[in-house]
Amino acid sequence: MTTMERTVPSTVKPRVTDRARHERRLGWYLCAPAFFVMLAVTAYPMLQAVWLSLQSYRITDPQSRRFVWFDNYTMVLSDALWWRDVGVTVLITVITVVVELIIGFAFAMVMHRILFGRGFVRTAILVPYGIITVVSAFAWRFAFAPDSGFVNSWFGLDNYDFFANFWSSLMAISLSEIWKTTPFMSLLLLAGLAQVPEELQEAAKVDGATWWQRLWKVTVPNMKAAIMVALLFRTLDAYRIFDSVFVMTNGAQGTETVSFLAYRQMITRTAVGLGSAVSVLLFLTVVLIAFVFIKLFRTDLSQVRGDR
Amino acid sequence: MGRGASKALWAIAGVLIIVYTLFPVAWIVSLSFKKGSDVQNQQFFPTEWSWENYKTVLDSGLFTSALRNSIGISLISTVVSVTLATFAAYAIARLEFSGKKLVLSMALAIAMFPTISLVPPLFDLWRTLGLYDTWIGLIIPYMSFTLPLSIWTLSAFFREIPWEMEQAAQVDGATPWQAFRKVIVPLAAPGVFTAAILTFFFAWNDFVFGISLTASDAARPVPAALAFFTGESFFTEPTAAIAAAAVVVTIPVIVLVLLFQRKIVAGLTSGAVKG
Numbered sequence: 001m002t003t004m005e006r007t008v009p010s011t012v013k014p015r016v017t018d019r020a021r022h023e024r025r026l027g028w029y030l031c032a033p034a035f036f037v038m039l040a041v042t043a044y045p046m047l048q049a050v051w052l053s054l055q056s057y058r059i060t061d062p063q064s065r066r067f068v069w070f071d072n073y074t075m076v077l078s079d080a081l082w083w084r085d086v087g088v089t090v091l092i093t094v095i096t097v098v099v100e101l102i103i104g105f106a107f108a109m110v111m112h113r114i115l116f117g118r119g120f121v122r123t124a125i126l127v128p129y130g131i132i133t134v135v136s137a138f139a140w141r142f143a144f145a146p147d148s149g150f151v152n153s154w155f156g157l158d159n160y161d162f163f164a165n166f167w168s169s170l171m172a173i174s175l176s177e178i179w180k181t182t183p184f185m186s187l188l189l190l191a192g193l194a195q196v197p198e199e200l201q202e203a204a205k206v207d208g209a210t211w212w213q214r215l216w217k218v219t220v221p222n223m224k225a226a227i228m229v230a231l232l233f234r235t236l237d238a239y240r241i242f243d244s245v246f247v248m249t250n251g252a253q254g255t256e257t258v259s260f261l262a263y264r265q266m267i268t269r270t271a272v273g274l275g276s277a278v279s280v281l282l283f284l285t286v287v288l289i290a291f292v293f294i295k296l297f298r299t300d301l302s303q304v305r306g307d308r
Numbered sequence: 309m310g311r312g313a314s315k316a317l318w319a320i321a322g323v324l325i326i327v328y329t330l331f332p333v334a335w336i337v338s339l340s341f342k343k344g345s346d347v348q349n350q351q352f353f354p355t356e357w358s359w360e361n362y363k364t365v366l367d368s369g370l371f372t373s374a375l376r377n378s379i380g381i382s383l384i385s386t387v388v389s390v391t392l393a394t395f396a397a398y399a400i401a402r403l404e405f406s407g408k409k410l411v412l413s414m415a416l417a418i419a420m421f422p423t424i425s426l427v428p429p430l431f432d433l434w435r436t437l438g439l440y441d442t443w444i445g446l447i448i449p450y451m452s453f454t455l456p457l458s459i460w461t462l463s464a465f466f467r468e469i470p471w472e473m474e475q476a477a478q479v480d481g482a483t484p485w486q487a488f489r490k491v492i493v494p495l496a497a498p499g500v501f502t503a504a505i506l507t508f509f510f511a512w513n514d515f516v517f518g519i520s521l522t523a524s525d526a527a528r529p530v531p532a533a534l535a536f537f538t539g540e541s542f543f544t545e546p547t548a549a550i551a552a553a554a555v556v557v558t559i560p561v562i563v564l565v566l567l568f569q570r571k572i573v574a575g576l577t578s579g580a581v582k583g
Binding site: 145 | 315318321322328329330332333335339347348350392396403404405406407408415420422423425426427429430433435448449451452456484485513515516520531534535550554557558561562566576577
């Protein structure tokens with residue numbers, strides 16, 4: 001996470017001076033408020049969620065609240081709906097992240113090389129980033145809707161209803177997500193591109209490497225770390241997808257995602273116990289994804305930290 | 309391929325990016341100017357441009373209160389979280405103490421946290437504590453994702469500030485606290501400002517807590533209000549009115565982006581790639 005210019009070698013134990021003690025105490029004083037707020041707003045509710053997930057509890061029926069151990073979990077995990085929602089979420093995650101990586105990389109290359117209008121392009125790329133996800137979802141929904149949309153008349157599709165079947169709904173949702181989050185991806189990749197040494201590119205060019213060879217043999221290997229960070233961030237973010245699904249299909253045509261399932265159990269059905277179980281499972285899945293990423297690409301992540 | 313031709317190709321690619329980014333925005337703006345049944349004209353542009361939808365939206369109490377809620381809640385969350393994060397990030401970037409790693413890994417873990425997981429416990433807890441459907445009820449969960457973001461961005465920025473300045477002040481007899489306040493704060497202000505913009509965007513964009521933890525226009529923020537917007541009549545879907553409302557809430561964001569483009573890019577990339 002952090003690289004300190006002034007690191008004390010651990011073998012030499014320095015005498016703990018008043019200054020050092022003072023510094024340590026100040027460090028804790030300064031970190032304590034943020035630390036405890038973070039603990040209070042996430043760790044505590046998460047423990048509460050685990051506790052709630054072990055109970056059969058609906059807000060509309062508080063009398064029958066009781067402790068059921070892992071019944072909620074077995075109920076969720078043995079239900080085909082949960083696995084279907086996991087499948088849909090994974091599908092959306094894979095589609096959006098892969099497409100974003102490709103488009104984002106192309107955008108980063110353009111922003112890296114373009115001379116004329118560079119500032120303008122870099123400003124424009126921030127517009128989707130700043131726009132509320134719900135607004136993006138509405139824009140794309142209205143564009144595809146058979147009554148208000150222009151897509152059908154542009155492509156001569158007559159009265160085709162994009163939101164009437166699974167694959168076209170999924171495509172619309174993914175498009176909205178991709179449009180909104182590619183800029184973030186491309187900015188992270190642009191920062192990575194800037195770290196690729198220009199001399200290497202020149203040397204490869206002198207040696208007669210084609211553009212394609214230079215891309216795969218010089219550019220990509222040298223910005224592997226940035227690519228990994230961008231992938232990790234976007235994968236975790238994409239896996240939590242909720243806003244676009246809510247606005248565009250409200251879970252219809254089998255487009256319900258895991259986050260949406262948790263929301264529906266909790267808010268629509270007020271099934272606190274079951275909703276909490278889904279939330280805990282979602283949390284564990286995210287931890288698993290993060291763990292796999294970090295284990296697989298450990299060296300790369302430490303490179304990012306070490307290169308300053 | 310000559311230099312000129314390659315330059316032109318990059319320029320064309322640049323134009324394509326601009327089309328990509330602005331096309332849906334142009335569409336929603338155009339839609340917001342469609343009047344009455346013109347919404348169903350199935351064309352990109354309205355046959356007749358009209359301000360009607362903007363009047364509907366701005367006269368609607370639900371939407372103006374949502375705008376007030378969003379601005380208030382996002383601003384308070386931003387100020388509180390950036391303040392707390394500034395202290396923490398200063399300590400992380402400048403001081404030697406054990407536990408630094410703990411704070412940073414905790415921030416990293418929380419940044420990856422699926423926000424919806426917090427909804428069931430908070431829904432239950434807030435109803436018991438009477439925080440359901442209040443500003444505070446939203447500000448507290450917003451801390452959960454704005455604090456890690458601020459701590460990250462800020463500690464990346466703070467590492468760029470020259471050490472010598474602070475040490476020079478301490479040699480001159482300043483305490484660490486004075487060195488922080490008199491020397492580092494002015495140097496750090498731009499970074500703090502960037503963190504504040506990014507944090508504000510995050511809070512402004514939130515939808516999950518906005519719909520789950522509110523029930524009325526007492527605290528419902530803009531994204532949630534948009535999703536529940538009914539317009540003048542319950543019988544027609546207020547497509548164009550939603551579009552107008554969307555444009556109204558998008559304008560401030562675009563202004564911020566235009567004004568602080570450089571800072572936002574620096575903040576987004578420094579926090580993640582160098583962090």
